[in-house]
Amino acid sequence: MQSSASAPAIDVVGNDRRRAEYDRELRAGRDRFFHPQADSCPWCGATAVRCRIELPDTRQCKPGSFRMWECRACGHLFQNPMLTDVGLAYYYRDSYDGIGREHYASVARHRAAAHRGLVRLLGGQPPARWLDVGARHGHLCGVTRQLLPGTEFWALDPSPVIHDGVRRGWVDVAEQTPLTEFARGHAGGFDVVSMIHYLERTPCPAAEVDAARALLRDGGVALIELVNPASRFARLHGRFWYGWMAPQNLHLIPHRNLCLLLEERGFEVVRVRLGAANKPFDNVAALLTALNHHLPAAASWPWLSRPVRPAERLLRRAVMAASTPVLALAFALDLLLHVMTSGSRGGNAYRIVAAARPRRNPPS
Template identity: 40%
Template sequence: MSDDERIDALRPRYRADLAAGVGRFFAPRRADCPWCGSDRLATRLRTTDLLQHKPGRFTLDRCGACGHVFQNPRLSEAGLEFYYRDFYDGLGEKKLGNTFGGRTAMYRARAEALLPYDPAPKSWLDVGTGHGHFCAAAREVLPGTVFDGLDLTEGAELAERAGRVERGYRGGFPELAGELAGRYDVVSMFHCLEHSTDPGRELRAAREVVRPGGHLLIEVPDPQSRYARLLGRWWLPWLQPQHLHLVPVGNLRERLAALGFTVVAEQHRQAHDPVDLLAAVWLALDHIAPREDAPWLERRPGHVRRAVRAGLLLAGVPFLVAATVLDRLAARTVVGPLGLSNAYRLVARRDG
């Protein structure tokens, strides 16, 4: 089946989903911070879905007491299903699989972050594993470690069938924590905590699964990055509507300490992914250009609209190239000193 035929086959379902509008995709708006309970909230960002271009408008609020940034109102269960559909699996499976599969150096660096604290863990659970590409790369750094993966999507099962993980668990981490309690020397949560409806619950699950003396590795977008202010809605790590919570590093350190973890390493520059300017240029170009076909559109774009889109994107190539060069130059020189890192990484030891 061709891509056009697959999209046309999905169009009736999306049309039915959107028939009554997008209101049911949102939970009631909160009046307090989900992290600390303060009512000192202010709007941080309003935006649309800049990646899939599904209908809807999204708001991020910031807590004036603790700095926590969160989607408000956040997606309901129906909204999570609707906006995730065809992103990591379905229509998006091949594209995202190719993207994640080509980041071996970054995955190796994540695994190497543990080496000063445990050079030979026996067992490792990667939460939010996607298609398991991190585990496949990390095995080269830690050949004696058994890697398992956990994910809400069928990616965990795909990772097991592909041999990237020994065991792939499909489901929510808190729901599976009892079954996995005390089983792992290491639990990693790379860019998954921000997707959770309740980050505190995810952290409690991690404490249950990591053995005493074992380690928890967390990497998340940094809402305090200067790029977040400079690039506004075009900063990729906002990733609306998927990112529900963006936690300042001080907040996460305090919560981990309260759960009985000791943070042994905090990394900013090492966790930076040098794509901010490139992504901002691409998001802006893609926003300006006519939409490419998608099943949530009423009908397939005509030849003229497709030609206009192709022309605009072709004209933007020099800007994309320049942004790529500047991203790499900044990563080598000023990301650390200027506080531009778009992410941070914590390594925490579970106390005995």
């Protein structure tokens, strides 16, 4: 989310080129961004589905609105109509690379403590080979290899920024291959497969779980973290709840649903962490998301319909400055609530550790 009061400098020539690219995308038609609307739940197939909420692009304020539907049979939440690969590429662009590259990197650096907590969930012997899926810049691998210096780290991500992880010494092998394709050539090759806020953003989470099982040796571990759709803040904050991550999150999966899927697809669920996986930022993130949505943009981003006027920039800076005490209070409240939430089941995220059961030998 480009929500800071002061925007990063934008190369004028590069911004003009990007603006022309964004304009061409929109002129080609937004219908190609979406699949047809579904009339049943993609998780359980039930037809008892309804629109839960309509959302803007909460990260970059690109044009468009997005609906999250809820299944009354299993509780699954899903984007409907769902973005196509073309639509996802449009909304991902300049989010983790390009213009958004440094902003995301600065945010990811603050997750080091959470990454170390994930490693502690594993226990046992250090893994020989670890694959991180949806690795972005490779920050998880960078933090983890400090704790596990003998482990070989592989990373998958569709963006070329993942190769930064190799240059920085965080990642040993980086590929931009999709997980389901990568699994066909590396069956049984890994001791750990981590998917941190990855399954939410895939069109078919079940296929990704199958691929993870194929990649793991028997007894290997899948380490998964997801947004918790049962968080009380999902309703309290409405469309400004940060967990929606619209339009990038295609699915919000109740933890019971994912546990059942894992058991069906060759895993044994070893640990589930609900409150303990909470991140203390719900209120401050909701305020920043609301401000970002209602105020003029921080800069003349190339996807905007027109440049930001000087007076609009001054207004944004003034409101952001005036909001500082409220944001500080919201952050203090988040820290207080985190202490209470860590022992409950209502955090904004959950973690699952699942061990790969031995494969059954085919009949002779």
